[in-house]
Amino acid sequence: MTTLNNTLLLANVSRRHFLKGLAAGGALVIAARWAPLSADEQTSYGAEAMPHGWVDDPNVFIRIDEDGTVSVVNHRAEMGQGIRTSLVMVAADELGADWQRVRVEQAPGDEQTYGNQNTDGSRSMRHSFDPMRRAGAAARQMLEQAAAEQWEVPIDECQAGVHVIVHTPSGRELGFGELAAAASQLAVPERDSLTLKPRDAWRYIGRDNVRDDAPLAIDGEDIVTGRAHYGADVHLDDMLYAVIARPPVYGAQLASVDDSAALDVPGVVRVIKVPGTGQPGGFAPLGGVAVLAENTWAAIQGRDALEIEWDLDVAGDNADYSSPAYREALEQAATEAGRVIRERGDVDAALDDAEQRLEATYYMPHMAQAPIEPPVALARLVDDKAEVWAPVQHPQAAREGVAEQLGIPLEDVTINATLLGGGFGRKSKPDFILEASYLSQALDGRPVRVQWTREDDLHHAYFHAVSVDRLEAGLDGEGKALGWRHRTLSPSIASLFAPDPEHKQDFELGMGFTPVPFDIPAMRLENPDASAHVRIGWFRAVYNLPHAFAIQSFAAEMADAAGRDHRDYLLELLGPARQIDPRDVNDTWNYGEDPDRYPIDIGRLRGVIERATEAAEWQRERPAGRGLGLAVHHSFAAYAAVVFDVEVNDDGDVTIHSADIAFDCGPQINPERIRSQMEGSCIMGIGIALHSEISADQGRIEQDNFHQFQIPRLSHTPREIRVHLINDDPEIPLGGVGEPGLPPVAPALCNAIFAATGKRIRRLPVGDQLAG
Amino acid sequence: MITLTINGQQHELDVPDQMPLLWALRDVARLTGTKFGCGIAQCGACTVHLDGEAVRSCVTPVSQAQDRDVTTIEGIADDAVGSRVQQAWLELGVAQCGYCQSGQIMGASALLKQTPSPSDAQIVEAMDGNLCRCGTYSRIRQAIQRAAEHGEQQA
Numbered sequence: 001m002t003t004l005n006n007t008l009l010l011a012n013v014s015r016r017h018f019l020k021g022l023a024a025g026g027a028l029v030i031a032a033r034w035a036p037l038s039a040d041e042q043t044s045y046g047a048e049a050m051p052h053g054w055v056d057d058p059n060v061f062i063r064i065d066e067d068g069t070v071s072v073v074n075h076r077a078e079m080g081q082g083i084r085t086s087l088v089m090v091a092a093d094e095l096g097a098d099w100q101r102v103r104v105e106q107a108p109g110d111e112q113t114y115g116n117q118n119t120d121g122s123r124s125m126r127h128s129f130d131p132m133r134r135a136g137a138a139a140r141q142m143l144e145q146a147a148a149e150q151w152e153v154p155i156d157e158c159q160a161g162v163h164v165i166v167h168t169p170s171g172r173e174l175g176f177g178e179l180a181a182a183a184s185q186l187a188v189p190e191r192d193s194l195t196l197k198p199r200d201a202w203r204y205i206g207r208d209n210v211r212d213d214a215p216l217a218i219d220g221e222d223i224v225t226g227r228a229h230y231g232a233d234v235h236l237d238d239m240l241y242a243v244i245a246r247p248p249v250y251g252a253q254l255a256s257v258d259d260s261a262a263l264d265v266p267g268v269v270r271v272i273k274v275p276g277t278g279q280p281g282g283f284a285p286l287g288g289v290a291v292l293a294e295n296t297w298a299a300i301q302g303r304d305a306l307e308i309e310w311d312l313d314v315a316g317d318n319a320d321y322s323s324p325a326y327r328e329a330l331e332q333a334a335t336e337a338g339r340v341i342r343e344r345g346d347v348d349a350a351l352d353d354a355e356q357r358l359e360a361t362y363y364m365p366h367m368a369q370a371p372i373e374p375p376v377a378l379a380r381l382v383d384d385k386a387e388v389w390a391p392v393q394h395p396q397a398a399r400e401g402v403a404e405q406l407g408i409p410l411e412d413v414t415i416n417a418t419l420l421g422g423g424f425g426r427k428s429k430p431d432f433i434l435e436a437s438y439l440s441q442a443l444d445g446r447p448v449r450v451q452w453t454r455e456d457d458l459h460h461a462y463f464h465a466v467s468v469d470r471l472e473a474g475l476d477g478e479g480k481a482l483g484w485r486h487r488t489l490s491p492s493i494a495s496l497f498a499p500d501p502e503h504k505q506d507f508e509l510g511m512g513f514t515p516v517p518f519d520i521p522a523m524r525l526e527n528p529d530a531s532a533h534v535r536i537g538w539f540r541a542v543y544n545l546p547h548a549f550a551i552q553s554f555a556a557e558m559a560d561a562a563g564r565d566h567r568d569y570l571l572e573l574l575g576p577a578r579q580i581d582p583r584d585v586n587d588t589w590n591y592g593e594d595p596d597r598y599p600i601d602i603g604r605l606r607g608v609i610e611r612a613t614e615a616a617e618w619q620r621e622r623p624a625g626r627g628l629g630l631a632v633h634h635s636f637a638a639y640a641a642v643v644f645d646v647e648v649n650d651d652g653d654v655t656i657h658s659a660d661i662a663f664d665c666g667p668q669i670n671p672e673r674i675r676s677q678m679e680g681s682c683i684m685g686i687g688i689a690l691h692s693e694i695s696a697d698q699g700r701i702e703q704d705n706f707h708q709f710q711i712p713r714l715s716h717t718p719r720e721i722r723v724h725l726i727n728d729d730p731e732i733p734l735g736g737v738g739e740p741g742l743p744p745v746a747p748a749l750c751n752a753i754f755a756a757t758g759k760r761i762r763r764l765p766v767g768d769q770l771a772g
Numbered sequence: 773m774i775t776l777t778i779n780g781q782q783h784e785l786d787v788p789d790q791m792p793l794l795w796a797l798r799d800v801a802r803l804t805g806t807k808f809g810c811g812i813a814q815c816g817a818c819t820v821h822l823d824g825e826a827v828r829s830c831v832t833p834v835s836q837a838q839d840r841d842v843t844t845i846e847g848i849a850d851d852a853v854g855s856r857v858q859q860a861w862l863e864l865g866v867a868q869c870g871y872c873q874s875g876q877i878m879g880a881s882a883l884l885k886q887t888p889s890p891s892d893a894q895i896v897e898a899m900d901g902n903l904c905r906c907g908t909y910s911r912i913r914q915a916i917q918r919a920a921e922h923g924e925q926q927a
Binding site: 078079080081082216217219220221222223224225226227228229230232233235241266295296297300370371372373374419420421422423424451453454455672676677679680681682683684705706707711712713714715716717718720721 | 787805808845858862903905
């Protein structure tokens with residue numbers, strides 16, 4: 001059995017009429033909530049440590065209508081990871097519900113009611129599995145008790161079947177719907193009286209549902225028929241369509257605008273200036289000039305017709321920001337010592353004494369999340385109450401932002417989360433929602449949809465941080481590593497919210513840099529300064545990307561210098577299977593998880609390496625021009641290794657024959673969606689390795705659309721992607737899924753390119769570096 | 773006033789000739805299954821059929837769609853090939869976020885209507901302009917192959 005958290009409480013909210021509408025009729029509403037910590041419990045982890053994660057309000061709900069329909073409220077954002085299906089599977093399974101009679105309702109943004117909703121950090125299942133199971137189990141026991149009372153039999157003679165309670169001695173049955181009204185009058189069972197289903201009784205959890213004909217994706221049919229609703233698919237009468245011209249440089253402001261030509265465009269209704277907030281930008285709008293029209297096309301044309309002067313002086317040195325010069329500056333800074341993050345032994349002596357000394361500098365550029373659905377939001381105000389429809393990863397941030405902007409109470413802001421047409425971190429920042437609410441207020445509450453174009457999305461993203469990582473190692477005569485020095489430089493996401501700290505924060509360094517799992521006698525990890533000149537934000541897997549790229553590339557370089565097999569060498573760097581307390585390696589963050597429950601497990605790192613290499617037939621010789629590349633990484637409480645089989649021709653064209661991905665996230669709740677997340681991570685990582693780059697020239701982003709910001713296509717897709725899920729062990733606490741597959745992809749691919757060609761890629765993307 | 777035949781139904785739309793078909797469909801006819809992704813025919817999210825052929829509606833002036841049959845994702849189930857493609861998409865669990873999948877399905881349907889048993893190279897040629905940020909490409913390829921197989925069985 002999975003260890004359940006002791007602070008979980010249950011409450012029957014239907015008795016308290018907590019949810020207006022939801023708890024209507026004889027419906028049973030059951031809620032699981034996290035109890036607040038007592039004052040003497042200083043440290044909290046996991047869900048309890050998240051904002052509103054543990055407040056005394058319900059965060060998951062089950063409703064059973066009298067017709068037997070089971071509704072499960074999903075409070076997390078759905079952006080392709082399948083959480084609307086997976087969380088419902090969990091509750092339905094514990095409840096004993098028939099999948100055909102289960103539906104999902106999307107919660108509005110309301111953390112006071114639902115608990116934390118910030119869908120980020122690969123946390124949804126990790127933090128919601130236990131509460132959802134217990135909610136399902138409690139509801140099942142209440143139905144059993146209602147049946148027992150109706151039949152006047154002992155409760156232990158009543159057992160849930162599929163959507164029915166069965167009186168086991170007589171075989172009599174009552175449907176869930178027939179029992180819902182009576183069950184809703186019962187007290188919620190005490191937490192310690194709940195019986196969770198044993199694993200072998202699960203019908204949905206852990207099942208490979210596409211192949212076994214168990215649950216299909218809950219939104220699947222709506223998606224393939226065009227009925228699924230994303231951010232731009234909500235229509236309100238009298239709404240206007242807005243497109244905004246934003247300052248081309250971070251921190252710049254509007255100087256003047258001539259809107260006469262814009263107003264002459266048929267369909268354009270208004271032009272409104274949107275104030276900007278300067279720096280730090282936070283989640284606030286960048287400001288600019290909005291063109292509002294009767295349709296999107298007119299708004300776009302109107303914007304094209306604006307004549308705008310921008311004040312670039314107020315942007316300071318952001319207006320001088322150019323990527324090649326910045327890269328050079330970071331590479332120069334990387335040659336000097338920086339703030340020491342972690343130290344073991346005497347690294348200078350180890351490097352000086354080494355038989356062989358290696359040094360390499362790696363570069364990863366800015367990238368944009370570029371979900372195919374660009375940011376979009378619809379807002380209106382009615383009687384000083386705001387309502388928003390938007391694809392949003394972090395509805396609470398949106399709600400707080402709108403309330404503050406409009407000067408209205410939080411409870412007067414409703415955030416309706418639509419499906420997200422991809423998120424990848426971009427939609428955790430509600431700047432685009434605050435643009436819509438601002439404009440609606442300026443029009444006395446008239447509904448306004450703000451539509452970002454692709455150019456807007458690429459020019460004004462919250463960019464993945466550009467990074468330089470410089471590594472040095474000293475090897476002894478047999479190639480064994482004696483010393484390791486790693487300096488990492490990137491602008492920090494913290495620059496969004498406060499004066500630029502010019503250093504990565506603990507949570508940023510904790511993503512694969514500080515807890516580097518190598519067993520080397522002398523190590524020093526340093527973080528020199530780097531400043532931010534564009535908005536920096538979360539991008540899927542965040543700083544794990546450059547850290548894994550540098551560390552896993554350099555480990556392969558060390559193996560090559562040592563004349564050793566890369567896999568064997570990597571296993572030796574990791575050392576024997578053991579558990580490392582993150583605190584012992586100065587990692588105070590550990591993805592917010594309890595270091596005792598979530599140690600760094602070297603055995604699991606070894607396990608994914610062994611599985612991936614075995615599947616890829618690592619030992620088999622490849623013909624000339626073809627090679628295998630390996631990388632491994634631990635992040636978001638999960639372990640991933642990737643092996644690519646790559647061929648590079650004389651023109652430098654890369655053909656990826658196969659990818660073997662071994663992934664260990666502990667218990668596999670929805671393996672089918674875990675597999676698809678790994679496939680997607682593989683594709684995105686190929687793009688990071690080969691194609692994707694955002695660059696700035698004098699503070700302006702140079703890429704306008706997908707012809708310049710290249711993301712992977714079908715033709716870049718490996719012939720085969722084989723996903724190997726291992727370690728489905730109920731004794732292990734759950735790991736993340738959405739992000740941890742991504743970090744090892746780019747270094748594995750670059751290591752394969754090296755194996756195929758002898759050319760070492762240290763600067764991403766590969767682009768045309770292999771040509772000629 | 774422009775008259776369009778969309779999924780077999782006539783629509784009178786009061787839009788300028790040069791408005792891209794995408795915005796006429798979405799904002800005026802309020803058929804929102806067709807998606808906006810790039811506006812310059814670089815991503816394929818807006819793919820619809822004109823007389824059975826895949827076009828990027830974001831760069832197709834609405835006037836060009838007059839006197840032709842416009843088919844969108846909302847109407848593709850009425851087409852035997854389109855219906856098979858949708859079914860294959862479901863069977864293989866292709867969609868992640870799903871946003872680009874309208875365009876993918878329209879692209880795949882147009883391919884299979886013209887080339888019922890496409891080679892891998894033909895699949896890439898037809899589908900390489902349909903971007904998916906979630907990275908569902910290998911399942912897209914498999915789903916097209918499966919829909920083709922089902923088509924052969926029924927032929």
